[in-house]
Amino acid sequence: MIDFRSDTVTKPTQAMREAMMTAEVGDDVYSEDPTVNRLEIMAAKIVDKEAALFVPSGSMGNQLAIMTHCERGVEAICDTLAHVFHYEMAAAGLLSGVQLHPMDNLHNDVGIHNLSDHIREPLGYLPKTRLVCLENSLNRAGGTVMQTEQMAVVFRLAREYGLKVHLDGARIFNAALALQCDVSDLTCYTDSVMFCLSKGLGAPVGSILAGSKEFIAQARRNRKLLGGGMRQIGILAAAGIVALEDTSHLAEDHEKAQYLAKGMSVLPGLHVELEKVQTNMVMVEITKMPVQKFTQLLFEQGVAVSG
Ligand SMILES: Cc1ncc(COP(=O)(O)O)c(C=O)c1O
Structure with missing residues (x-):
């Protein structure tokens, strides 16, 4: 998971x-x-x-x-x-x-x-x-x-x-x-x-x-x-x-957040405001299906997100 x-x-x-x-x-x-x-x-x-x-x-x-x-x-x-x-x-x-x-x-x-x-x-x-x-x-x-x-x-x-x-x-x-x-x-x-x-x-x-x-x-x-x-x-x-x-790993978290946000921003049905991805969080707007359905589909693929 x-x-x-x-x-x-x-x-x-x-x-x-x-x-x-x-x-x-x-x-x-x-x-x-x-x-x-x-x-x-x-x-x-x-x-x-x-x-x-x-x-x-x-x-x-x-x-x-x-x-x-x-x-x-x-x-x-x-x-x-x-x-x-x-x-x-x-x-x-x-x-x-x-x-x-x-x-x-x-x-x-x-x-x-x-x-x-x-x-x-x-x-x-x-x-x-x-x-x-x-x-x-x-x-x-x-x-x-x-x-x-x-x-x-x-x-x-x-x-x-x-x-x-x-x-x-x-x-x-x-x-x-x-x-x-x-x-x-x-x-x-x-x-x-x-x-x-x-x-x-x-x-x-x-x-x-x-x-x-x-x-x-x-x-x-x-x-x-x-x-x-x-x-x-x-x-x-x-x-x-x-x-x-040692707080050096935080930089890696921020890099990963950027990577995830950029990847998701080009997918249809998802909207990411890239300028708001500044630290360790990625917020995504789901435009084509109810949020619960999206989180359920991800969960079935082994990815847990907060809806
Ligand atoms: C901005 C912010 N302040 C305070 C807290 C509260 O921390 P705790 O869950 O340890 O009570 C949180 C928890 O997520 C938070 O995000």
Whole structure:
């Protein structure tokens, strides 16, 4: 079976499994797991933040960021395509009492300058805007990337209005590769960043939330509140360290995505917007048959895709 459904279906490498087997561990709720501590220091350095926190999933990392940056009853602006808006089970409202305020094209030149129109005026009957959530690369837009200059525009505007900026960087390493820059060239325009060690980086579990020391100290408390305080998780952090030590295979993923997209773009009944294939995703419009039929036919040929 060739599994193209998602980059979440990756499996840990032999090196990861060996590192997991021999990892030194301790109780991470006491911050005494040396492997977790090593991973957190390493991750903070990569994204050029003061501190980092190992969390079970990307969703928890994003939700901790929202909970930690915001008090109840405020708003966080995000793109209409954002993962936090579509795929996190309305958690911002449910867990943090935060209303998401989606806007179109927050990630590109078409809409970025409209951001200030979505920041609430300080009127007695309006919610306060507290946070902007960016996503780079933007999953639902086909893994397209937000340029460093665009991130800088958002960051400057956010600062002007006293807002914080959180980056859902689940695939920030893919974005940096596509932009030929360092991850820290993107994260410098944020107050906090979440990135996934699973997905393209290949670790079996875990994400990182990074930010200032003070922010991470509070996020650590909130992680415990949500039941995410974990004990001897050095065995998981060990795989994360291996994942961060060598990210060179991501380039191969991007090349394969290009190859697949170009091949599919010339087939009848399929439409691929090649300029949107920028990282490790290929989105294809099926024009001649129902999507379910297409995915079923592929499945019968040993190819799994997400419809
Ligand atoms: C952009 C983005 N953010 C966050 C997440 C959440 O990650 P997790 O599945 O680890 O909760 C995903 C997962 O696919 C994602 O694509």
